Amino acid sequence: xxxxxxxxxxxxxxxxxxxxxxxxxxxxxxxxxxxxxxxxxxxxxxxxxxxxxxxxxxxxxxxxxxxxxxxxxxxxxxxxxxxxxxxxxxxxxxxxxxxxxxxxxxxxxxxx
Amino acid sequence: xxxxxxxxxxxxxxxxxxxxxxxxxxxxxxxxxxxxxxxxxxxxxxxxxxxxxxxxxxxxxxxxxxxxxxxxxxxxxxxxxxxxxxxxxxxxxxxxxxxxxxxxxxxxxxxxx
Numbered sequence: 159x160x161x162x163x164x165x166x167x168x169x170x171x172x173x174x175x176x177x178x179x180x181x182x183x184x185x186x187x188x189x190x191x192x193x194x195x196x197x198x199x200x201x202x203x204x205x206x207x208x209x210x211x212x213x214x215x216x217x218x219x220x221x222x223x224x225x226x227x228x229x230x231x232x233x234x235x236x237x238x239x240x241x242x243x244x245x246x247x248x249x250x251x252x253x254x255x256x257x258x259x260x261x262x263x264x265x266x267x268x269x270x
Numbered sequence: 271x272x273x274x275x276x277x278x279x280x281x282x283x284x285x286x287x288x289x290x291x292x293x294x295x296x297x298x299x300x301x302x303x304x305x306x307x308x309x310x311x312x313x314x315x316x317x318x319x320x321x322x323x324x325x326x327x328x329x330x331x332x333x334x335x336x337x338x339x340x341x342x343x344x345x346x347x348x349x350x351x352x353x354x355x356x357x358x359x360x361x362x363x364x365x366x367x368x369x370x371x372x373x374x375x376x377x378x379x380x381x382x383x
Contacts, residue, residue, distance in 0.1 A: 162313075191370075200374055201359075201371075203370060248313050248314070261313035263312055263313045
């Protein structure tokens, strides 16, 4: 079955460490997205990529980095520069000319 | 600025008690309006896409409608399994956020048996 796989489901990070969240899709979608979700707030866009080897900053890109070396993969690195990284992270994908996203099941990151 | 506002923030219903959720929006050229359902600790699940004012779509006990300023998600005779957070999002046709989905904060629905 086609879908988006995020791993791990739970992730714990010590302050000052970088950590990478994985996102893989087998839907043959061109565009991929990373969102952050905090209690009481809507989903906020971190980064997005519409084609391989190209990506753009979203509304809250500071402290994050991404790469898009393969169509299927769009990993997100949360760097030590991100001041408040504890959150629920969601990856999504869509066909470039299609409307609407398919979401993964999310990664909950906690800084300890 | 493109914006989505959902109301109420939380809604408690008795099983069988019909109601509506509201999604008000301002956007630079609406390309599409989307409804998602999200269960705790999971990713959003797609429900509907609406493209133009007057359009309606139905799925089981849910019906989504669209005007030029807002969308409603009507829930008829809800069951406890309808309990979830319902998210509304719009896609702008032009401007700084063109093509990307802009989400509201959601309405948390609880249906008691």
